[in-house]
Amino acid sequence: xxxxxxxxxxxxxxxxxxxxxxxxxxxxxxxxxxxxxxxxxxxxxxxxxxxxxxxxxxxxxxxxxxxxxxxxxxxxxxxxxxxxxxxxxxxxxxxxxxxxxxxxxxxxxxxxxxxxxxxxxxxxxxxxxxxxxxxxxxxxxxxxxxxxxxxxxxxxxxxxxxxxxxxxxxxxxxxxxxxxxxxxxxxxxxxxxxxxxxxxxxxxxxxxxxxxxxxxxxxxxxxxxxxxxxxxxxxxxxxxxxxxxxxxxxxxxxxxxxxxxxxxxxxxxxxxxxxxxxxxxxxxxxxxxxxxxxxxxxxxxxxxxxxxxx
Amino acid sequence: xxxxxxxxxxxxxxxxxxxxxxxxxxxxxxxxxxxxxxxxxxxxxxxxxxxxxxxxxxxxxxxxxxxxxxxxxxxxxxxxxxxxxxxxxxxxxxxxxxxxxxxxxxxxxxxxxxxxxxxxxxxxxxxxxxxxxxxxxxxxxxxxxxxxxxxxxxxxxxxxxxxxxxxxxxxxxxxxxxxxxxxxxxxxxxxxxxxxxxxxxxxxxxxxxxxxxxxxxxxxxxxxxxxxxxxxxxxxxxxxxxxxxxxxxxxxxxxxxxxxxxxxxxxxxxxxxxxxxxxxxxxxxxxxxxxxxxxxxxxxxxxxxxxxxxxxxxxxxxxxxxxxxxxxxxxxxxxxxxxxxxxxxxxxxxxxxxx
Numbered sequence: 001x002x003x004x005x006x007x008x009x010x011x012x013x014x015x016x017x018x019x020x021x022x023x024x025x026x027x028x029x030x031x032x033x034x035x036x037x038x039x040x041x042x043x044x045x046x047x048x049x050x051x052x053x054x055x056x057x058x059x060x061x062x063x064x065x066x067x068x069x070x071x072x073x074x075x076x077x078x079x080x081x082x083x084x085x086x087x088x089x090x091x092x093x094x095x096x097x098x099x100x101x102x103x104x105x106x107x108x109x110x111x112x113x114x115x116x117x118x119x120x121x122x123x124x125x126x127x128x129x130x131x132x133x134x135x136x137x138x139x140x141x142x143x144x145x146x147x148x149x150x151x152x153x154x155x156x157x158x159x160x161x162x163x164x165x166x167x168x169x170x171x172x173x174x175x176x177x178x179x180x181x182x183x184x185x186x187x188x189x190x191x192x193x194x195x196x197x198x199x200x201x202x203x204x205x206x207x208x209x210x211x212x213x214x215x216x217x218x219x220x221x222x223x224x225x226x227x228x229x230x231x232x233x234x235x236x237x238x239x240x241x242x243x244x245x246x247x248x249x250x251x252x253x254x255x256x257x258x259x260x261x262x263x264x265x266x267x268x269x270x271x272x273x274x275x276x277x278x279x280x281x282x283x284x285x286x287x288x289x290x291x292x293x294x295x296x297x298x299x300x301x302x303x304x305x306x307x308x309x310x
Numbered sequence: 311x312x313x314x315x316x317x318x319x320x321x322x323x324x325x326x327x328x329x330x331x332x333x334x335x336x337x338x339x340x341x342x343x344x345x346x347x348x349x350x351x352x353x354x355x356x357x358x359x360x361x362x363x364x365x366x367x368x369x370x371x372x373x374x375x376x377x378x379x380x381x382x383x384x385x386x387x388x389x390x391x392x393x394x395x396x397x398x399x400x401x402x403x404x405x406x407x408x409x410x411x412x413x414x415x416x417x418x419x420x421x422x423x424x425x426x427x428x429x430x431x432x433x434x435x436x437x438x439x440x441x442x443x444x445x446x447x448x449x450x451x452x453x454x455x456x457x458x459x460x461x462x463x464x465x466x467x468x469x470x471x472x473x474x475x476x477x478x479x480x481x482x483x484x485x486x487x488x489x490x491x492x493x494x495x496x497x498x499x500x501x502x503x504x505x506x507x508x509x510x511x512x513x514x515x516x517x518x519x520x521x522x523x524x525x526x527x528x529x530x531x532x533x534x535x536x537x538x539x540x541x542x543x544x545x546x547x548x549x550x551x552x553x554x555x556x557x558x559x560x561x562x563x564x565x566x567x568x569x570x571x572x573x574x575x576x577x578x579x580x581x582x583x584x585x586x587x588x589x590x591x592x593x594x595x596x597x598x599x600x601x602x603x604x605x606x607x608x609x610x611x612x613x614x615x616x617x618x619x620x621x622x623x624x625x626x627x628x629x630x631x632x633x634x635x636x637x638x639x640x641x642x643x644x645x646x647x648x649x650x651x652x653x654x655x656x657x658x659x660x661x662x663x664x665x
Contacts, residue, residue, distance in 0.1 A: 100641025110632035
């Protein structure tokens with residue numbers, strides 16, 4: 001295999017993994033505060049269509065990404081009000097958000113089905129991008145790819161090195177004690193949920209602006225759910241989210257390469273397309289079979305409502 | 311001063327049944343606002359969406375036709391949701407039921423036997439149950455989260471259907487459309503009301519609702535599963551098997567979703583196509599909640615959701631709006647219901663001035 005193919009496989013895997021990283025890191029912070037937001041698929045769909053519409057009208061992908069972020073925050077605010085103030089079941093509300101978001105995106109996006117955006121040029125990082133093989137793969141990427149790395153570093157620093165991060169984790173582990181010490185559990189959970197929504201929005205915008213510069217109904221295609229699985233796979237550790245996302249990206253890209261390579265392999269394309277979903281199931285099995293890895297790492301109060309005056 | 315929530319001494323029964331009505335009311339208001347924002351006359355939009363679809367007998371028969379799969383799937387899901395088993399993959403189980411039934415129909419396409427239909431029904435139920443058995447096995451054996459696994463299998467089922475109708479099962483005379491041949495008369499469900507498309511699957515759905523009611527409220531097994539859902543520790547202490555709860559929940563949900571899939575291909579569709587489901591598997595999740603996980607509630611919630619589907623189609627034809635507006639209403643309804651449920655356990659109080 002010559003090096004250009006290798007480079008493009010690496011490069012494409014990183015691109016495919018990026019929306020997963022951004023959305024999953026946001027969800028990780030949300031879950032660390034004890035809130036389980038299953039609505040990621042809906043949030044990403046809302047982000048994808050918002051980013052597309054705004055970029056299409058303004059001509060600026062930066063504005064598009066910002067708008068997608070705000071849209072993700074607005075939608076997760078609705079979720080937060082229902083589960084935090086009104087103490088509704090988080091699983092059910094998350095599912096409602098997923099169904100609602102996918103529907104809303106399809107509704108808003110209908111007139112944009114045949115619109116295409118001009119492709120966005122990748123950002124070359126001088127010097128580093130001239131390293132053979134990995135240079136072009138790692139350092140000739142869209143700016144959101146670099147953002148995803150900074151985000152990962154930022155989340156690690158925030159959760160494990162900063163005081164607010166410590167408080168957030170304390171709220172996720174034991175809301176009652178955090179409340180007793182004087183922290184506002186609801187405020188912290190609100191902020192964490194909004195952050196998760198913002199990141200899911202950006203992840204969605206990456207899909208419709210950079211991954212495939214177009215909108216089509218159902219284009220998020222389960223990536224929100226895969227991002228949720230990724231958080232479990234990473235056992236709530238940010239760096240493992242990064243690694244996991246690139247593995248999934250690799251699986252997604254591998255099937256595209258096999259389909260496009262003209263290799264004498266007689267596999268129907270649908271079977272190859274099913275691989276990322278099957279890989280998710282397999283990975284979940286491998287992680288979940290050891291009860292201790294899940295129990296030790298998942299935030300203790302995950303998915304439970306908390307009322308300060310109760 | 312802002313009003314604040316105060317815990318009720320006892321959960322309010324009136325609100326338990328009142329909150330779905332409140333949610334419906336809020337959704338209707340939301341609908342009026344939405345039509346207004348979209349620049350449509352709200353009252354006209356309202357009429358097109360909620361009244362026109364069911365103003366004659368044919369419309370009502372179509373409503374029952376669309377409600378049928380929702381009743382079947384939601385009853386199965388409610389059995390699991392009550393026990394805290396979250397089968398979110400009914401959409402995939404529906405498709406696999408359709409695949410199973412289609413397999414039988416294609417196998418016996420030249421047969422005139424009266425056994426073809428019952429066989430299709432069984433194959434449909436098995437198809438759905440097998441697909442649901444995968445998350446059940448993974449959950450009981452490896453502790454894998456059934457929400458994520460059942461969902462991933464939805465995408466796999468969609469791709470499998472796509473492969474079948476583009477590949478081995480493609481109608482050779484179908485002008486390359488991704489669909490199978492039209493089923494013969496022996497593989498189609500009998501029509502219930504002449505002149506409409508409503509099949510006897512509606513009666514099956516009613517029977518399932520009644521059976522579901524008896525199972526959930528009158529059987530010992532149903533009681534055990536409910537305890538498992540509400541107080542896991544108590545269920546373990548009483549020696550109820552959580553493994554059995556998971557299996558019964560998922561197999562029931564899968565089999566009923568599979569039967570719904572069979573009823574769709576052997577009913578209004580008459581063939582398997584690339585888009586065999588209209589999102590019934592996901593809509594049924596909303597139906598189960600709006601119906602309070604209770605068969606009587608599910609009956610009415612199914613009719614309501616079916617109306618939202620038909621309203622979406624009407625809005626497309628007469629208001630020039632995308633049919634996904636129906637989905638928007640469906641999601642909005644569930645949001646409002648979950649929010650309104652707070653009043654079951656809390657009451658609204660104006661905060662006193664002195665604190």
